[in-house]
Amino acid sequence: MDPLTSGLIALLAIVIGGSVYALQQMNERINQLQFSSSSNDALIEDDMTVLSNALNDLIDEADASRRLSGSDTLLKSQQLIESLISGSKFELSSFNISLRNLLSLFQESTLEEDMKRLDSIRRELLTNHIQIIQENNVEMKSLFGRNDVQCRNFSFICNYLGFRDLALSSLLESERIAPRHENTLRRLAAIARESGDDTFLKTRLDRLLQLYPDDPELLRERAHLLFRIGDPDAELDSRRLEALGLQNAADLALLAGLRERAGDPASALEEVNEALQENPEDSNSWHLKARLHYVRNEPGRALNALDQLFSLDRQHGPSWTLQSKLLSKEPNRLEDALKAAIHAVALGEPEWILKADLLMQLDRFEEAISSLQSVLDINPDNGLVRAHLSLLHMLDDNNQAARKILVESSPSAWECSEMHIQKGRLVLGEADVARDGTGLHDRGLVKGALTFFDTALSYDRESALAWVGRARTLRQLGEFDEAEVSIVRASRLDNENPMILAEYALLRIDQGEISEAERLVHEAETSLSDKDVLHYIRGLIAAELGNYPEARRRFDTVLVQDPKHVRARLNRATVAVLMNDHSLALEDSELLLKEYPNLDLARLRRAESLMGLGKWEWAEVALREIIERKPGHVPALISMGATLCALDRAEEALPPLDEAIRLESDNPNAWHMRAQFYIEQGALPAALADLESAIRAEPSHMESLLHAAAIAHEIGPLDRAESCWRRVLNLDPTNNIARTRLEELFSKKVV
Structure with a gap:
């Protein structure tokens, strides 16, 4: 092995040994860190446990503090309960506090x-x-x-x-x-x-x-x-739901069940006839038979049944009442009807009003009054009788006596709808007399009457008379939609009362629905006994249609039967002025003012009649009376301007006309009359300007249209004159004057 190789091997051994040693040291360090971390976690967990326990203690203390707040009131309550449970004496005061x-x-x-x-x-x-x-x-x-x-x-x-x-x-x-x-x-x-x-x-x-x-x-x-x-x-x-128009299927089924339970008249009649065959001496069965015939509108058979009953029992009070009602429908048997009513009252039946009404039909007014007064002498709190007595005085044009009877009543007498209805009638009568020169009622009085009818309805929501009275007041206040709601409800409650149809017709006239008003009058004519009401309404319809002779004839008929009919005489005076019969208008207005000195509408008719008769000085006096009473009376101011012009006092005529325009700038008559003043003065441009103002206020004001066209025709230009005449023809295509003038304008244009 060479030295190099040996050196490399030795170096590798050293590196490996160092690495192993380093890994052992690192492992020991990791083990120490893990042990330290476990110790710390245990310490943290111990600390969190201590903190949680402390927090729970605080929460418990706070909750306990909340529960026992209020200066130990709950503790005291608990102690009180424990003492009472243990047998302590019950004391209301301490228990009540707790x-x-x-x-x-x-x-x-x-x-x-x-x-x-x-x-x-x-x-x-x-x-x-x-x-x-x-x-x-x-x-x-x-x-x-x-x-x-x-x-x-x-x-x-x-x-x-x-x-x-x-x-x-x-x-x-x-x-x-x-x-x-x-x-x-x-x-x-x-x-x-x-x-x-x-x-x-x-x-x-x-x-x-x-x-x-x-x-x-x-x-x-x-x-x-x-x-x-x-x-x-x-x-x-169920009928109230029907009157409200809110019946559903369940309500209709209920009503059918009620009528079934009450019994169908035909079926009931068969049963009572069988009962009478078995026991012909049962007076109650004869009375039931008579009632059923009455319901079926079989008066002859009903009277025969009553005759059989009276042969058995002449002291049957309800049967005498029924006989009186049956006989009262026959004009030639009113005396017999009265005798039956007297007999019923003598037997204890509360038919005092039936008796009084029969006396009134026989023109025995004093006896009718006396009979009702005798009832009040015994029971002064009888509101039904008191209201009817007041009504009889009102029908006799003795409103003072009628009011006195109501004023003298006790509070308990007012706890019925009839008293409030009668008070509403009286207030409406006062409003009728207090009409101003425009024919409008005193709104304060009419609103007062409305409160009485509303109070009547609080006592009896099914009173058709109260709903009719409410409809009339709303009509006079100009609230036609609400008035129609009330009159429809009245007709649902009593669809056989022709007076409801008559009031409905008056509402239709005010709404301008003349054909519908005629239909309602025709429908009422078959059953309404008071023909004067029909003549009066037909007179109003004729006047609305411009048929003044027919209107006058109708009002004449009413006044022959009732000379004290205020509205008929007032309307006849108005129609007479329109027909240029100023003498009749003057006569009617004088008669009205003799009876009702505060009736300003009659004062205005008198002044207009004097103007029509050419008695300008007297007309001025009559108009000044109105203006002194009511300085802002616009119709009187307009008529005063015309009167002063006729008296050649033009310098005095302009101020009242200016004042009328200031008070009612949308009154076409005021603008038209001032235009007439300017025409008299020769100020045609000013007159034309006022006439245009009148036309803006009322585009169908024919007199202003004609006068404006005539002035434009005279002063030009031609295009303007042509436009003015065409406005007349748009409103009245058959107007000969407008056609002739247009032809003249075409001729001028051709030339």
Whole structure:
């Protein structure tokens, strides 16, 4: 082996030996580090355990601090409970303090969430308190006084914890304190549904419907409930849903069931006839037979059945009432109808109004008044009779007596819809007399009448008369859509009352639907006994259509039968002015002012009549009376300008016309009259400007269109004149003046 090789081998051995040694040293170091790491991990784990235990101790202390917050109130409550359980004497004052402290954390709006978050300590304490209340028969009013909110909260807590009886008694106490609280009533209704107590449920539904009389779900539930317990009033709620237009299939089925239960008249008649064959001396069966014939509109057979009944029993009061109603439909038997009504009243039937109405039909007004007054002498709180007595005085044009009867009534007499309806009628009458020169009613009075009709509906939502009154007030206020809703509801409640159709016709006239108004009047004509109403409405329709002779004839007919008919006379005066019969208009307006000195519309008609008769000085006096009473009376200011122009006092005519335009810049008559003033003064450009303003205010104002075209024709240019005449023809294609003038313009253009 050469020296080089030996050297290399020795060097390799040294390197390998060094590497092995280094690896051994590194391995020992790694083992030391692993041991050190394990030791450190153990130390860290021990430290974390200590820290965790300390943190848990802190949490427990914080939780304990939270649970026992409030100056040891919970500890004191716990001590109180323990002392009572161990036999200590029950003291209400200390127990009440403890209970109220526990309940102070609950809010009515978040009760369910509060109970879910309730800790075990408080839950147990509340349960113990409730058990002690039960064991000691503690009354709710001694715990909570007059606090209905705490009663409701406590009821919820009791129910949540399973103490149903105590929950109910607490809720009943809340209802006693606040009988009309919605939440209380709804919770009680829910309890009643769960327990199946129909009587209890009906009471709460009744009270909820006093709060929300048109709530369809409440109405529907009560209707089904009443049907279930056999109460015939179920049909009232079903009819209210029908009137609201909210009937569903279930409601219709319910109504069918009600009518089936009530019995079909034809089937019922067959049954009663069989009963009479077996026992022909049963007066009640004869009465039922008569009623069924009455329902079937068979008056002759009904009267025959009553004759059979009276041969058996002449002291059957309801039968005398039925006979009176049957005979009252025959004009030549009103005396017999009255005798039957008197007999019914003598037998104890409350048919005083039927008797009074028959006396009125026989023109025995004083006896009618006396008969109703005698009832009030015995029972002054009878609101139904008092309202009707007031109505009779009102129909006799004695509004002062009618008002006095209502004023003298006690508060209990007002607890019926009829009193409020009659008060609404009187206020509407005052508004009718207080019409201004434009024919508009006093809005304050009409709104006052509306409140009375609304109050009447709060007592009886099924009063068709109240809905009609509401419709009339809304119509006079110009709220036609709302008025239609009310009149439709009235017709659903009483589809046989022709006066409802008459009011509907008046609404259609105000809406400009004349053909529909005519249809309604024709429909009412077949059953409305008061033909004066029909003549009056047909007069209004004729006036709207421009048929003034027919309108006057209708108003004449009304006034022959009722000379005190204010609106008929007022409308006849208006029609007379339009027909240039100024003498008749003057006569009617003077008669109206004699009876109603504050009727400004009659004052204006008088002034217009004097103007038409050429009595300008007297017209000025009449107009100044109106303007002094109401300085901003625009129609009077316009007429004053025309009157002063006619009196050749042009310098005085302009100020009232300027004032009328200032007050009502959209009044075409004011602009047109001032244009007439400028024409008189020869200021044609100014006149044309005012006429254009009138046309902008009312594009169909024919007089302004004609005058504007005439001035443009005179002063030019030709294109403008042609445009003005074409505006006339667009509105009235048959206007000969406009056609002639246009031909003249074409001739000028050709030349």
